[in-house]
Amino acid sequence: MPIHNNDVAEIFDEVADFLEIKGENQFRVRAYRNAARTVAGLSRSVADLAAEEKGLDGLPGIGKDLADKIRTIVKTKSLPLLEDLKKELPEGLSALMKVRGLGPKKIAALHKELKVASLEDLKKAATGGKIRELPGFSEKTEQAILEEIGRTKVTEHGTVRFKLAVAEQIVTPLFEDLKKAKGVEEIAIAGSYRRRAETVGDVDILVAAEKSDAVMDRFVHFDDVAKVLAEGETKSSVVLRGGLQVDLRVVPCASWGAALHYFTGSKAHNIAVRLMGVKRKLKVNEYGVFRAKKMIAGRTEEGIYKLFGMPYIEPELREDRGELKAALKRKLPHLIRLEDIRGDLHVHTKETDGRYSAEEMAGAAKKRGYEYLAITDHSKRVTMARGLDAKRLAKAIKDIDKLNAKLKGLTLLKSIELDILADGTLDLPDSILGELDLVVCSVHYNFNLPKDKQTERVIRALDNRHVNIFCHPSGRLINERPAYEIDLEKVMRAAVERRCTLELNAHPDRLDLDDVHCQMAKEMGLKLAISTDAHSMDDLALMRFGIGQARRGWLEPADVINTRPLPELRKLLKRI
């Protein structure tokens, strides 16, 4: 099995956990964490980079030592330093770092005094009343630990994060309620939610008000609050029923921009901006930018960036993945917006597993202001969805022709979501595919092929000159199913050569491609399709999640085919 970027990142993070528990130099710890973040955010395979002479040179936070360690990991799939650390300390300790309220110091004490070596041990020690006996711990901390283990669903693989769409549903009623609180001048949801990350760990609500008591009070007493974790004058935290943690921060109006910037993050982006401040003898915090005691920026986010010689940086870019450098050089992308989308290229109807007719879907698409909509029902291999065989597809084509004759202002595109069979052949014959406006194709079965076979399978499908778009390319379902083994970089290069493309599936359960692969596509000049995979009329609105992901991947309107008017789109869909 090849080494993925995430494998390297996980090893570095684990090293950082152990070093921290050991009480090592905090800056060394930070170096490993930074390196983990850099590797996880790379738009190219770190294994490939490691194979190149200077491939790892100049990566932020990765110097000679860590570059060597990466090469070791790629070559041997392990890191001697980590193996040594695991001999010194029990392997399970790193999982304890995921328990909220437990940090390196407490974990070290629990291990030293109670021989706690795993989540299991921790639970036992807490239930047995052992923890309260330790200095610095109490019965209260013991209870808190037990609650945390239950509440956050801590596993060996970390804590469960909420899908963005789920978090949106849970937090919207609270957000709407807080808007009505007395004294609220400005209010926004910040954090990873505002950066449109695919999942969020918690939700940060920010309020500007001269007096905080009314809004704080309304917050902690909101109907859906299951537990108040902290309650202060400027900051409170609650857990809503369903387990989502929400933090509320209240700042003075003059600090709105600084606070919004600070609480939007990412943490890495903030640290980088603060460092720019330190170099100019300025202090950047959530209240503003200060020279000595004098506030010189912070009412708006724009003002802060301007002070450092940069244009406004969109939240989706704030991951410290090169956006600050790009901003300084005035090379920021003009990110795609929802309004740029002119049509959806992947939707289902009740002919297979959708809920509405093509006509109803067309009506919903028209309401959204779309110019075109591709009807892409499943092909016969997807028996569960009653996929179309050639005969039924032929009838569907005729029906769409009839519909198009009476539709005004919107064109339905004749298409199919064609299954790629295990050997890379396609589920329907070329003769019928030639009748379609475009063909999108997907993998729905045989997920467990070896990586090279899976990659070959998909590329073979792309060899067919009727094929235009490879859908939900990694096959992952967020929080539910990992991606199948596939070399997407290779698939993308194949797509560029064959004048076809990949989909960014906008469904919030998928968001597939991820942000890193979107950026990879952009860098190799591959123009993507952003589609919802809608199974109902409402689903067309999921496009906004795809746009969020695309923006995180630095995509501009020109990088996406369904921003084009129909005649241009048709040209782009033509293969030689």
Add this chain to the structure above:
DNA sequence: GCCGTTTTCGGCCCGACTGTTTTCAGTCG
């Protein structure tokens, strides 16, 4: 362990809240 429009050595973001304490360490974001 990284890094450099002051630097190859000596720095490395910053503040709020909690808990167990009597002035602060630990944790979090």
